[in-house]
Amino acid sequence: MDAHALLSSQGWRGTGHSLHKTDDSIGLSKPLLLSRKDNTKGLGQKQHFTSDQWWMNAFDEQLKGLDTSKDGKVVQTITTGKLNTIDKNLGKYSVYTSFVRGGFLDGTVSKLEINDSSSTESSEDSVDQERAKKSKPEARKETKEERRARKEAKRKRKEERALEKAARRERKKSKKAAKSSTESSDADDEKRRRRAKKEEKRRQRDKESKK
Template identity: 45%
Template sequence: MDAHAILTAQGWRGKGHTLHPTSDSTGLTHHLLMKRNDDGSGLGSKKGDHKAEAWWLNAFDQALKGIDTKSGTMKQTLKGGALEKITSRGAAGKYTGTRGLYSSFVRGGVMEGTVGLNMVTGLPTPPDSGAGTPEACASVDGKETKEERRARREAKKLRKAGRQARKEAEERAARKVEKKKAKKAERERIKAGETKEERRARREARRKRKEEKRRLKAASGG
C-alpha cells in the first residue's frame, strides 16, 4: 500500500507539511514516533499494562463508584473525575475548534452505490426500459410451443388433483367429527335412562374389555 499516494489523493500537500489543507501551524509536520521495543517482550509481559492503557474504562469505573443511591435517587458525588476533565470546556478545545485535532483531518469523498445501475454497462437503467430477468422458457413469436402446452396442462392437472385431495380430506374429517358427536349423544342417552344395575353391568363389561385387550397385547409381545 502506497501511503504517500493515498494521503496526496486526499489533499495532503506532501512531505514536510501537516495534514492541514493550507497551514503548517496546525498539526505535525513529521510522522508519528513509535516507541522502540528493544527487549523483545510482547504485550502482557508486564502486569497492569492493559489497565494503564484503558483510561476510558478507568474513567467510567471512577464515575460509577461516585454514584450515591442511599437517598433513593441517583446522585453523583465525585467532583473533578477523569470524565469531567475530558468533557470540560478546556479539554474539549483540544479536539474541536479551528485549531483542534479534528480540524487537521482532510474530509474524503463519498463512494457512490450501485443501486439503479446496469451491472453490464454501468449506466442507470431507466424504469421503462423493460430490462429484467428473462423468462425461463421463451416462446417463439409469442406462440405457445408443444412443450409449454404440455407443461401447462400437467401443472393444471396437478393443481386439480391437489384440490380434490384437500376436499376429500376435509370431508373425511367432517364425517369423523359427526360420528364422534353421534356416539357421544348415544352414550348420554343411555346413561340418562339406565338403572344402577345396568350402569354397574356396563362398567363391568367395559372393564373386562380393557383386561382382554391388555392380555392380548401382552401375549403378542407388544
C-alpha cells in the first residue's frame, strides 16, 4: 500500500506539510516516531512478566520473618506480609468462591404443559372422589332387634363350632383306641405264634433224642 499516493489523492500537499489544506500550523507536519518492536514481549510491555516475581518476593519476606534463634523453636515475627493479606482476604473456602451456581436444565415438556396436566389430574381426582362418595350407600343405623338377632346368630355359630371341635376330639380318641387295640391284638397273635413254633421245635428235639 502506497500511503503517500493515497494521502496525495485526498488533498495532502506532500512531505513537510500538515494535513490541513492551506495552513501548516494547524496539525502535525512531522510524523509520529514509533519504537520498533524487535522482541517477544507483548504490545505495550516494557519488561517481561518474569522480571517481577512477586510470589518469590512474598516467600522471601515470610522466610525472613522466621526467628530460629531458639533451639527447636520457630517463631514467625512478620504477620503482615503479602501472603498473610491474601489468606485474610480470601478466607478458608476461597477456592469455592470462584464457582458460579448454575440453573437446572429444562426438559422437553414445558412448564405450562406440566401445570395444565397437574391441574387436569387434580380436577379428575376430585371428580372421581365425588362420584365414589355418591355411589357409596349411606350407612343405615342398626335397630335393637337387629342387633339382638345378630348377637344370637353369633352365639349359635360359636356353639356349633364348639360342638364340632368336641366331635373331632371324640373321633380322634376313638381312632387312637382302635389303633391301640389292633396293635395289642397283633402283638398277642405274634406271641402265640412264637410259642407254637417253640413248642414244635421242642417236640422235634424230644423225638430225635428218643431215637
